[in-house]
Amino acid sequence: MPGRLSPKEKADTLAWLRRISGDLATATIKRLEESLPWYAEMPPARRSAVGLVAQAGISSFIQWYEDPTSTPWIAADIFAAAPRELLRSVSLTQTLQLIRVTVEVTEERVAGRDADLRESMLRYSRDVAFAAADVYARAAEARGLWDARLEALVVDSILTGEADEELPSRIAALGWHGRGEVAVLVGTTPVQFDVDQLRRTARKIGVDVLIGVQGSRLVVVIGRADLPGRDDTASDLPFPEIARRLEPGFGAGHLVLGPAVPALVDAGQSARAALAGFAVAKAWRHAPRPAEADDLLPERALAGDPLAKTTLVERIYRPLQAHSADLVMTLWSYLDNGRSLEATARELFVHPNTVRYRLKRVSELIGWDATGPREALILQTALIIGSIGTEVTRRRAASARRM
Known part of the structure; x- marks a missing residue:
C-alpha cells in the first residue's frame, strides 16, 4: 500500500517523479507511435489530443501519489483534457491500450526505484481504467437518449408529412442502413414493450427500422438493409411477410401495413395510408393481422380519406x-x-x-x-x-x- 515510505523518502520520490515527468511523457508518445498503428495514422490534431490525455495521466499520477484520497477527481481530470476529441478519435479498446502503454513506459522507468512506487502505479492505473469505462458508458447513455429523441422526431416528421431539407441529415445521423423501398407498419404498443427485441428481429430478417411510440400506438418504419447477423434465408422478403415476422413485437389489436414507397423520404405516403387504415380496421370484421392498408380502401373511403x-x-x-x-x-x-x-x-x-x-x-x-x-x-x-x-x-x- 502507498504510504509505507518515510515522509522524507516519499518527498524524494515525488521530487524525482516531477523531474522525469517530461521524459516520461516524451517516451510514452514515442512508444505510442511505435506500438499502436491507429495512433500513428491519426491526423496531427487528434494525435495531439490523445497525447494530451497521456501527459495528463502522468501528471495526475504524481498528484495522486502525493495524496491518494484525490482519486475521484484526479482520475476524472485526465479525460477532461480533451473529452470530446478523445471520444471522437478513439474507442474504449484503444483508450485502454493507451493506458497500458503509459503504464508500461512508467513501469520501466520506476522498476529499480522501490516496490511501493510500483504498487501505487498499478493501483492508479486500475482506477484510471475504471474512470475511462465510466466516461464511455456515460457518453453511450447520452448518445442513446439523443438517438431516441432524434428517432422520435424523424418518425413524427414522417407521420405528419412535415419533412423538410433537414430530414435526410437527421436520418443519416441515426445511422439508417435502409436501402430502396420503405413501408410503415402501425399497431398498438404492448404493455411490456421490448424495443431491443423488435430491433433484433428486424436485423435478423434483413431490415432496418425506425421506431416511434405515440402513447398506445406503435409505429415502425421498415427499410430493407444489409446488416450483420441477418438470416440469409430472409433475403428481400416482401413487406407483408416482414410485417408478419415483426407482428409479435406489437400489442393486441389491429396491425396495418402501408404500401411500399421508393425511399425513406417518401415514407409519409405509406404512413398516411397505414394510419388511415389503422383508424378504420375495426370496421372489417375478420381483418387479418397484419392487414394491408390497400385492403382497407373501402372503409377508408367511407371514413372520408x-x-x-x-x-x-x-x-x-x-x-x-x-x-x-x-x-x-x-x-x-x-x-x-x-x-x-x-x-x-x-x-x-x-x-x-x-x-x-x-x-x-x-x-x-x-x-x-x-x-x-x-x-x-x-x-x-x-x-x-x-x-x-x-x-x-x-x-x-x-x-x-x-x-
Whole structure:
C-alpha cells in the first residue's frame, strides 16, 4: 500500500517523479507511435489530443501519489483534457491500450526505484481504467437518449408529412442502413414493450427500422438493409411477410401495413395510408393481422380519406375505363347481380364464358379479382367513387362552358 515510505523518502520520490515527468511523457508518445498503428495514422490534431490525455495521466499520477484520497477527481481530470476529441478519435479498446502503454513506459522507468512506487502505479492505473469505462458508458447513455429523441422526431416528421431539407441529415445521423423501398407498419404498443427485441428481429430478417411510440400506438418504419447477423434465408422478403415476422413485437389489436414507397423520404405516403387504415380496421370484421392498408380502401373511403378515394379511382376505375367500356359495364353488372355469371350474361346478352373472360381481363389489368367477396367490395367502392367523380367533373365542365 502507498504510504509505507518515510515522509522524507516519499518527498524524494515525488521530487524525482516531477523531474522525469517530461521524459516520461516524451517516451510514452514515442512508444505510442511505435506500438499502436491507429495512433500513428491519426491526423496531427487528434494525435495531439490523445497525447494530451497521456501527459495528463502522468501528471495526475504524481498528484495522486502525493495524496491518494484525490482519486475521484484526479482520475476524472485526465479525460477532461480533451473529452470530446478523445471520444471522437478513439474507442474504449484503444483508450485502454493507451493506458497500458503509459503504464508500461512508467513501469520501466520506476522498476529499480522501490516496490511501493510500483504498487501505487498499478493501483492508479486500475482506477484510471475504471474512470475511462465510466466516461464511455456515460457518453453511450447520452448518445442513446439523443438517438431516441432524434428517432422520435424523424418518425413524427414522417407521420405528419412535415419533412423538410433537414430530414435526410437527421436520418443519416441515426445511422439508417435502409436501402430502396420503405413501408410503415402501425399497431398498438404492448404493455411490456421490448424495443431491443423488435430491433433484433428486424436485423435478423434483413431490415432496418425506425421506431416511434405515440402513447398506445406503435409505429415502425421498415427499410430493407444489409446488416450483420441477418438470416440469409430472409433475403428481400416482401413487406407483408416482414410485417408478419415483426407482428409479435406489437400489442393486441389491429396491425396495418402501408404500401411500399421508393425511399425513406417518401415514407409519409405509406404512413398516411397505414394510419388511415389503422383508424378504420375495426370496421372489417375478420381483418387479418397484419392487414394491408390497400385492403382497407373501402372503409377508408367511407371514413372520408381522400388518399383512399384517389387510390381507388386512379388504380381501378380509370384504368378500366381507359381500357374498355365493356369491362366497366361487365364489372358493374356482375357486382350488382350478386356475382352471378348467369345473371350478368342475361343482362348483357352475352355468353357466361364472355363474362368470365372479361372478369379475368379485369383481374389482369388492375390486380383485383372480382370473384372474391373482399375484393368485390373494393372494386364496387371504386366504381361508385369513380362514377361520382366523373359526374361531378362533367357538370363542372358543362357549367364552365355556359359561363
